[in-house]
Amino acid sequence: MADDTTILVDGVHAVAFHNGVFRVTFFRFDGAGRPQQVVSLAIPDRCAKDVIDAFNKIKR
Numbered sequence: 001m002a003d004d005t006t007i008l009v010d011g012v013h014a015v016a017f018h019n020g021v022f023r024v025t026f027f028r029f030d031g032a033g034r035p036q037q038v039v040s041l042a043i044p045d046r047c048a049k050d051v052i053d054a055f056n057k058i059k060r
Helices: 046-058
Strands: 010-018 022-031 035-044
Touching: 010 046, 022 046, 035 046
Parallel strands: none
Antiparallel strands: 010 022, 022 035
16 A cells, blocks of 8 residues: 555544545544544545445444
8 A cells, every 4th residue: 555544533524426436535523523534535436335345344
């Protein structure tokens, strides 16, 4: 992996689908307890099932 940056998130802000790409925007609470958008993940439609399956394995 070229960039092994880790970003802590507290939840999902929004999910959208446009032009064959899912976009998942995550948030993190700031010091005052307000949610702040921190990162957006773009997932091509053809890869979405694999990504969803990987996330589902986490909760087990």
